[in-house]
Amino acid sequence: MSATLAKGINSFKEVIDTPIASFFSSCVHCGLCAEACLFYTETGDAKYTPIHKLEPLRRVWQQEYTLFGKLGKTLGLSKPVTDAELEAWEPLVYDSCTLCGRCAMVCPVGNDLTYMIRKMREGMAASGHAPEDLVGATTRAVTIGSPMGIKWPAVLAQIKHVQNETGIEVPVEKEGAYYLVLMSSMEIINFPEYLSALSRIFKQTGVSWTLAQDAFEATNSGIQIGASDLAREIVSRIVVAAERLKVKCVISPECGHAFTALRWEGPNLIGRPFGFEVKHILEVLDELHTAGRLKTKGKDKRPLTYHDPCQIARRGGVVEQPRRLLNEVASDFREMPDAGVMNWCCGGGGGVSANSRAEPLRLQVFKHKKEQIEATGTQTLITACANCRIVMEEGLEHHHMKVEVIGLTELLAQYLVEDNTP
Amino acid sequence: MNHLDLLTFARGDALNWALILFAAGVVLRLFEIFGLGRKADLAKPRTNSPGSGWRTVFTRSLPPQGLLKREPVTYVGGYVFHLGLFATILFFAPHIEFFDDLFGISWPNLPSALVDASAVASIVALCVLLAHRITNPVKRMLSGFGDYLAWALTLLPLLTGYLAFHHLLFEYTLMLSLHLFSVELLLVLLPFTKLFHTFSVFISRWYNGDIFGRKGTAS
Numbered sequence: 001m002s003a004t005l006a007k008g009i010n011s012f013k014e015v016i017d018t019p020i021a022s023f024f025s026s027c028v029h030c031g032l033c034a035e036a037c038l039f040y041t042e043t044g045d046a047k048y049t050p051i052h053k054l055e056p057l058r059r060v061w062q063q064e065y066t067l068f069g070k071l072g073k074t075l076g077l078s079k080p081v082t083d084a085e086l087e088a089w090e091p092l093v094y095d096s097c098t099l100c101g102r103c104a105m106v107c108p109v110g111n112d113l114t115y116m117i118r119k120m121r122e123g124m125a126a127s128g129h130a131p132e133d134l135v136g137a138t139t140r141a142v143t144i145g146s147p148m149g150i151k152w153p154a155v156l157a158q159i160k161h162v163q164n165e166t167g168i169e170v171p172v173e174k175e176g177a178y179y180l181v182l183m184s185s186m187e188i189i190n191f192p193e194y195l196s197a198l199s200r201i202f203k204q205t206g207v208s209w210t211l212a213q214d215a216f217e218a219t220n221s222g223i224q225i226g227a228s229d230l231a232r233e234i235v236s237r238i239v240v241a242a243e244r245l246k247v248k249c250v251i252s253p254e255c256g257h258a259f260t261a262l263r264w265e266g267p268n269l270i271g272r273p274f275g276f277e278v279k280h281i282l283e284v285l286d287e288l289h290t291a292g293r294l295k296t297k298g299k300d301k302r303p304l305t306y307h308d309p310c311q312i313a314r315r316g317g318v319v320e321q322p323r324r325l326l327n328e329v330a331s332d333f334r335e336m337p338d339a340g341v342m343n344w345c346c347g348g349g350g351g352v353s354a355n356s357r358a359e360p361l362r363l364q365v366f367k368h369k370k371e372q373i374e375a376t377g378t379q380t381l382i383t384a385c386a387n388c389r390i391v392m393e394e395g396l397e398h399h400h401m402k403v404e405v406i407g408l409t410e411l412l413a414q415y416l417v418e419d420n421t422p
Numbered sequence: 423m424n425h426l427d428l429l430t431f432a433r434g435d436a437l438n439w440a441l442i443l444f445a446a447g448v449v450l451r452l453f454e455i456f457g458l459g460r461k462a463d464l465a466k467p468r469t470n471s472p473g474s475g476w477r478t479v480f481t482r483s484l485p486p487q488g489l490l491k492r493e494p495v496t497y498v499g500g501y502v503f504h505l506g507l508f509a510t511i512l513f514f515a516p517h518i519e520f521f522d523d524l525f526g527i528s529w530p531n532l533p534s535a536l537v538d539a540s541a542v543a544s545i546v547a548l549c550v551l552l553a554h555r556i557t558n559p560v561k562r563m564l565s566g567f568g569d570y571l572a573w574a575l576t577l578l579p580l581l582t583g584y585l586a587f588h589h590l591l592f593e594y595t596l597m598l599s600l601h602l603f604s605v606e607l608l609l610v611l612l613p614f615t616k617l618f619h620t621f622s623v624f625i626s627r628w629y630n631g632d633i634f635g636r637k638g639t640a641s
Binding site: 016017018019020021022023025026027028029030031032034035036040046047049051052065066067068104105106107108109110111112115263264265266267268271272273274277313314315316317319338341342 | 450454479489493555558559560561565633
């Protein structure tokens with residue numbers, strides 16, 4: 001056994017816990033998880049069945065943590081997990097799973113398959129079987145500070161641009177601010193509207209907030225590739241900045257996995273509860289709106305629909321907030337079939353969009369989103385994740401659809417009641 | 423050994439040993455699962471949702487939206503098989519007497535004709551599910567020796583019970599002995615096959631409900 005394979009198998013052994021043992025024990029091979037998976041429904045290829053993607057992990061569990069499996073292993077009767085097998089499994093574990101969690105909602109015996117894939121990726125990465133592009137993104141996130149290689153000067157340039165456009169000062173390194181605002185690389189490069197919208201909304205609502213020079217990036221490719229040590233390092237930057245600036249709450253941007261990384265994995269990665277709250281931007285906006293501080297005027301008359309990002313809705317619990325906000329600013333908001341916690345993934349979550357090898361498959365499975373959008377008859381698509389947004393823009397273009405994609409924060413800012421007194 | 427001796431053995435030593443091995447197997451498997459433990463979740467739950475694990479233990483018995491339509495054979499077959507099996511095991515008068523002898527508790531039974539129909543429905547469902555397992559590409563890919571063994575282990579008690587009840591195939595005493603042996607074989611192997619989901623389903627569903635409950639989206 002090669003050293004890297006041994007590391008991978010060890011890592012598999014380390015991640016297997018009571019929930020995983022109960023999940024593998026319960027599986028009756030009914031195949032229903034396939035019916036919930038975008039990659040199976042859109043290709044009809046049985047190899048994309050979620051539980052099948054976990055086969056190497058299952059065998060390690062059986063051979064290491066069950067009496068008969070151990071006996072079989074000792075007697076040389078069981079099939080060991082090999083490098084060749086993990087290599088063959090890499091596209092199943094990374095290219096065709098967006099960690100969307102739909103399968104975990106339908107499994108009749110209650111298996112949280114996403115929980116298992118997330119953990120399995122730890123062993124895949126340790127054994128050297130993670131996609132090259134994700135390795136690159138993670139390396140850049142650790143060494144440069146952002147998976148897309150963005151440094152503070154780029155953020156500063158955007159701040160200046162936003163200040164010129166809005167005439168509102170963007171606070172930086174302001175100790176004692178209530179909120180620490182994070183962004184995703186995608187927003188910094190492709191969607192400067194987000195920061196501009198936030199500045200205007202926070203000015204109108206009188207919220208104190210700040211950006212931090214050493215913790216502006218919210219994304220965390222460590223949790224996508226499955227490298228908890230790196231994920232810890234990335235998340236620690238945010239924790240250190242939040243504690244240094246003594247903020248009460250850190251706002252996760254319009255990004256799916258960033259919310260999972262910070263809100264759900266963060267405290268577990270650093271090994272202690274946070275002394276501050278973590279909220280998704282939609283939760284903050286909804287609270288400000290409910291408190292009567294965020295006021296809007298007029299409504300968008302275009303028929304529009306909302307795409308629930310998996311990590312925000314199904315795996316994040318932010319489901320009602322976007323609907324309350326949308327109904328405030330849109331007069332013809334239409335739900336997609338399966339909207340809410342059972343929504344279908346855009347096809348690019350969980351690191352898939354950063355993995356160029358997966359692109360043809362991702363564009364193929366976008367068919368489902370296409371059908372969902374078409375069922376609403378709308379040409380305006382609202383969402384709350386910059387990654388979903390760019391993935392859907394590419395998918396829409398690929399399928400020749402004339403649909404505009406807008407971030408919800410940005411849409412709200414368009415209908416903001418603004419006090420223009422300086 | 424004549425048929426009566428065989429039945430005496432099936433009801434006596436064989437049953438006792440099967441029950442002992444079954445209990446030991448279940449305890450071992452539970453120990454294997456719970457012995458691994460899990461780390462405490464340090465992330466603050468969205469809502470305090472006590473009991474969300476237990477709720478999911480029940481709610482997961484219902485098909486999620488849209489799935490019944492996509493996979494009617496699995497759902498309808500699954501329901502008919504499980505309900506038929508439970509009705510047969512728990513509400514057949516001779517079974518209740520058997521449990522009464524063994525544990526000293528009894529409950530009202532269902533008419534034999536109804537239990538008979540349940541058993542037949544259950545057998546038919548098992549056959550349909552086997553055909554589906556062989557023809558459906560996903561199920562066929564997932565299936566191995568263990569799946570077909572589990573199927574056979576489940577079918578045998580139903581089939582032998584049905585034949586004994588109707589005095590078919592073999593002489594009644596012999597058939598009844600075979601029925602008992604098939605149940606004993608099932609008991610001994612249950613903990614070490616996927617049939618252990620009889621127990622572990624409560625654990626796995628509980629964790630699912632707990633994990634999603636903390637996020638505020640438990641089903």
